[in-house]
Amino acid sequence: MAIDKQTIANYLKNVILPWLLLAFGLFTVIYKTATGANLFPVYHYGKLEDYALYEIPYVYILSYATRAWGTLLFAFMLGGVIAAFVPREQMKKYLTSSNFSSYFLAALLAPVMTVCSCAMIPIFGGLIVAGAGVGPAVTFLLMAPAANFIAVITTIDLISLELALARVILAFFAAIIIGYLVSLTRAARAVEERFAGVKKLVEIDIGESRETFAQKTGNAFREAGGLLKKVTPYLLLGLFIVSYVDAFLPPEIVARYLTGVTGVGLSALLGVPLYTPTLVEIFLIRALLDLGMDPAAALTFLIAAPMASIPSMMGVASLVGRQLVFNYAVLSIIMAFIAGTFYLYIFN
Amino acid sequence: MDIKILGPGCPRCEQVHKAVMEAVRETGVEASVEKVTDTMQIASYGVLGTPAIVIDGKVKSAGKIPTKDQVKEWLS
Numbered sequence: 001m002a003i004d005k006q007t008i009a010n011y012l013k014n015v016i017l018p019w020l021l022l023a024f025g026l027f028t029v030i031y032k033t034a035t036g037a038n039l040f041p042v043y044h045y046g047k048l049e050d051y052a053l054y055e056i057p058y059v060y061i062l063s064y065a066t067r068a069w070g071t072l073l074f075a076f077m078l079g080g081v082i083a084a085f086v087p088r089e090q091m092k093k094y095l096t097s098s099n100f101s102s103y104f105l106a107a108l109l110a111p112v113m114t115v116c117s118c119a120m121i122p123i124f125g126g127l128i129v130a131g132a133g134v135g136p137a138v139t140f141l142l143m144a145p146a147a148n149f150i151a152v153i154t155t156i157d158l159i160s161l162e163l164a165l166a167r168v169i170l171a172f173f174a175a176i177i178i179g180y181l182v183s184l185t186r187a188a189r190a191v192e193e194r195f196a197g198v199k200k201l202v203e204i205d206i207g208e209s210r211e212t213f214a215q216k217t218g219n220a221f222r223e224a225g226g227l228l229k230k231v232t233p234y235l236l237l238g239l240f241i242v243s244y245v246d247a248f249l250p251p252e253i254v255a256r257y258l259t260g261v262t263g264v265g266l267s268a269l270l271g272v273p274l275y276t277p278t279l280v281e282i283f284l285i286r287a288l289l290d291l292g293m294d295p296a297a298a299l300t301f302l303i304a305a306p307m308a309s310i311p312s313m314m315g316v317a318s319l320v321g322r323q324l325v326f327n328y329a330v331l332s333i334i335m336a337f338i339a340g341t342f343y344l345y346i347f348n
Numbered sequence: 349m350d351i352k353i354l355g356p357g358c359p360r361c362e363q364v365h366k367a368v369m370e371a372v373r374e375t376g377v378e379a380s381v382e383k384v385t386d387t388m389q390i391a392s393y394g395v396l397g398t399p400a401i402v403i404d405g406k407v408k409s410a411g412k413i414p415t416k417d418q419v420k421e422w423l424s
Contacts, residue, residue: 083411083412084412088396088397088410088411089396089410091396092396113396113397113411114397119356119358119397119398119411121356121387122354122355122356122387122390122391122395122397122398123395123396123397123398123411124391125387125388125390125391125392126390126391126393126394126395126396126397127396128391129391129392129393129394130394130396211418215415215418218415219412219413219414219415222363222413222415223360223412223413226358226359226360226363226413227360229359230358230359230360315356315387318387318388319387319388319391
């Protein structure tokens with residue numbers, strides 16, 4: 001094929017542009033971390049109570065849009081790159097070895113295997129069918145949303161590096177312990193017996209290595225676009241609600257219920273109905289921290305909420321039954337409470 | 349040709365469905381395209397990622413959004 005203008009234009013658009021966007025997003029994040037200032041002007045709304053009721057969500061979203069767009073750009077592009085470049089089929093053979101190391105691998109690989117939370121439940125089922133055992137599959141299921149790259153980057157930017165790290169590390173150990181404990185239950189054995197009857201229907205014939213760099217980059221770009229399309233409506237709706245929480249929730253209530261051990265306990269439970277896998281939880285926690293929430297309580301929420309969220313539990317229950325879901329959900333809340341209490345006494 | 353698209357119905361699955369439909373139309377191959385949305389059924393393919401494309405019993409892609417051109421290669 002002769003090199004003409006059309007080819008060059010396509011190459012620029014499909015290969016150069018995605019990497020430029022990723023690099024630019026990363027640059028805004030580094031710039032902000034290094035200098036403490038934003039690269040581009042940020043809109044400040046001052047005090048929310050100075051605005052009319054209908055103006056509050058508008059100024060709130062505008063403020064975040066000017067403050068967080070670089071981070072979100074980086075996070076989503078990175079999500080796309082991970083989805084397109086990570087050879088997941090090759091990971092399967094490590095995950096399905098039945099020794100104890102598969103728990104660690106499940107926890108380590110979970111974040112790079114699911115950029116989109118909607119894929120989590122089918123992968124969970126796929127792992128069991130592929131022979132991974134219920135324990136490591138549960139570890140994967142719990143770790144994936146808690147250590148999702150997009151969520152971690154957004155947490156670092158909006159909350160703090162310390163809390164983001166604590167979230168990932170404590171979720172890592174919690175997911176492994178819960179996965180192991182769940183595998184000992186009768187419900188887990190029942191699931192394993194039932195899945196042993198499900199034969200794999202097909203052979204896998206994925207030419208991951210045959211894809212060129214340009215093709216993978218194109219995939220990464222489309223992937224990022226798909227993620228953005230999925231998350232944006234929920235994010236806007238979530239911010240709309242969070243803006244009113246920020247404006248009207250009295251700090252006295254936050255001080256009374258969301259601090260100390262009470263705060264840790266309540267946060268572990270609150271996450272169950274409040275969590276949505278759309279980054280909104282990070283903006284909500286940011287608002288609550290500003291109103292005086294204990295960082296330990298925030299951490300508890302961020303660990304418990306994605307592990308025991310209602311939409312994910314309903315999906316998993318349809319696959320492996322309610323008993324198993326109940327077991328791991330209760331364990332998640334307990335583990336998050338322990339992790340939060342640990343953080344409260346070590347770091348406060 | 350028997351094409352199955354495995355996915356719980358997120359926007360990414362729609363993107364894949366669109367790419368497959370266009371590839372089928374443009375190549376003119378005789379193919380039945382079916383969306384598999386049931387989690388248990390998706391799981392039974394043992395794929396580590398959705399959306400996945402299964403062509404004549406072979407998993408061609410999982411957890412990715414391939415282009416129309418890539419799909420065309422699999423169809424030929």
